[in-house]
Amino acid sequence: MSLNDDLFARAQAAIPGGVNSPVRAFRSVGGSPLFITSANGAYVTDADGREYVDLVASWGPAILGHAHPVVVDAVQQAAARGLSFGASTPAETELAELVEERVAPVEKVRLLSTGTEATMTAIRLARGFTGRDLLVKFAGHYHGHSDGLLAAAGSGLATLALPASAGVTKATAAQTLVLPYNDLDAVRAAFAEHGSNIAAVITEAVAANMGVVEPDAGFNAALVELAHAYGALVILDEVLTGFRVSRAGYWRLDQVRGPEHPYAPDLFTFGKVIGGGMPVAALGGRADVMDHLAPLGPVYQAGTLSGNPVAVAAGLTTLRLADDALYARLDAAAASVSEAVTDALTAAGVAHSVQRAGNLFSVAFGSFDGPIRDYDTVLAQEAWRYPAFFHAMLDAGVSLPPSVFEAWFVTAAHDEDVIGRIAEALPAAARAAASAQPPA
Numbered sequence: 001m002s003l004n005d006d007l008f009a010r011a012q013a014a015i016p017g018g019v020n021s022p023v024r025a026f027r028s029v030g031g032s033p034l035f036i037t038s039a040n041g042a043y044v045t046d047a048d049g050r051e052y053v054d055l056v057a058s059w060g061p062a063i064l065g066h067a068h069p070v071v072v073d074a075v076q077q078a079a080a081r082g083l084s085f086g087a088s089t090p091a092e093t094e095l096a097e098l099v100e101e102r103v104a105p106v107e108k109v110r111l112l113s114t115g116t117e118a119t120m121t122a123i124r125l126a127r128g129f130t131g132r133d134l135l136v137k138f139a140g141h142y143h144g145h146s147d148g149l150l151a152a153a154g155s156g157l158a159t160l161a162l163p164a165s166a167g168v169t170k171a172t173a174a175q176t177l178v179l180p181y182n183d184l185d186a187v188r189a190a191f192a193e194h195g196s197n198i199a200a201v202i203t204e205a206v207a208a209n210m211g212v213v214e215p216d217a218g219f220n221a222a223l224v225e226l227a228h229a230y231g232a233l234v235i236l237d238e239v240l241t242g243f244r245v246s247r248a249g250y251w252r253l254d255q256v257r258g259p260e261h262p263y264a265p266d267l268f269t270f271g272k273v274i275g276g277g278m279p280v281a282a283l284g285g286r287a288d289v290m291d292h293l294a295p296l297g298p299v300y301q302a303g304t305l306s307g308n309p310v311a312v313a314a315g316l317t318t319l320r321l322a323d324d325a326l327y328a329r330l331d332a333a334a335a336s337v338s339e340a341v342t343d344a345l346t347a348a349g350v351a352h353s354v355q356r357a358g359n360l361f362s363v364a365f366g367s368f369d370g371p372i373r374d375y376d377t378v379l380a381q382e383a384w385r386y387p388a389f390f391h392a393m394l395d396a397g398v399s400l401p402p403s404v405f406e407a408w409f410v411t412a413a414h415d416e417d418v419i420g421r422i423a424e425a426l427p428a429a430a431r432a433a434a435s436a437q438p439p440a
């Protein structure tokens, strides 16, 4: 028994499933999750003192690498000035201004603590602004764990094969129309039938919670055009992609992909990188919509720790360090790792698709006709090959997301040496995936 195993046994007695977020539980890959005691640069160290190359990066936020000294210093200085005031601070406005400067359609920003709060508030605001009830979401997209968003959600629900969550009332579930991703005909049909009662369409800027699945070129732009034709809003969920794939998130990368560019979603949600590893999230968008939030308008949102000064210091410092050169480095690291994955799997004779968008990527096992475009295809893959692949990588000192349905994350600290260690581990993992057997 390792110390990790002991800690997991103890945690399971004290915490449901031993984890504080289900995706950490290793349920689809088996074994005890890692209990991390420290992290630095591209590495995490577990309770047994074993160091791993980390491709989870706190599920996205750690773009600079773990414990970046400038960020840690900013956090320490902010903490020394006081942990929380329950009052406004100058840095909150600086962070809001920085988001508005980078993401052109965002005219006003409200800070919150989690991505879940951001999407939940965005939906309430869209309903309050339009006076309508229905919400459109796409199968396989994950927007956090508020009630109306848990149908056909990716991430942990995909991993645990949960089509929805217990505890969501039928009335709430009935207000969410779940449509197949990348299917504009389905969106057109939904608007044709329910258009006068649809408040908003929410979409991940690029789906990255069912593995990475890019929107077709022009898809996000067409959503905006369609929704606006019916008086509905579009919420672009950039909780995962915002400030991770470029200085202005996926929205900026998308501007050059579609025929309809530029397009302007009404609301954006941010999380993860905007907090630099601490709990900051944001809702931003058109001023006339945002001004419906209390205290100006009737849509209520609040938070004791919203805009927490220590967390904002981490986020602001991280964003200021994230320049175009940093994103170029992340893109190059993602390209190298994803090419190494393809080379190893191909050499082992494992059919697969490496799905990539900017510096985000994931692997799907099986034969596909081109890049995957929807959740049904994601679910039909040979997911049973992943546990063997995952554990072979872990044994070789590389920590991957413990689910085939999650994206892999590189950091600026993933330099040539680190990528070399990943590349060395891949051939044995690919052979393990090749000899994996489907469940009986």
Ligand SMILES: Cc1ncc(COP(=O)(O)O)c(C=O)c1O
Pocket: 113, 114, 115, 116, 117, 119, 142, 143, 144, 145, 204, 209, 237, 238, 239, 240, 271, 272, 281
């Ligand atoms: C696209 C997206 N939206 C929303 C969320 C929810 O964010 P949080 O986990 O901070 O509540 C996540 C991830 O968890 C996400 O990936």
Ligand SMILES: N[C@H](C=O)CCC(=O)O
Pocket: 021, 022, 023, 024, 059, 142, 155, 156, 209, 240, 406
């Ligand atoms: N896929 C999720 C976020 O993007 C994973 C994070 C979590 O839910 O703990």
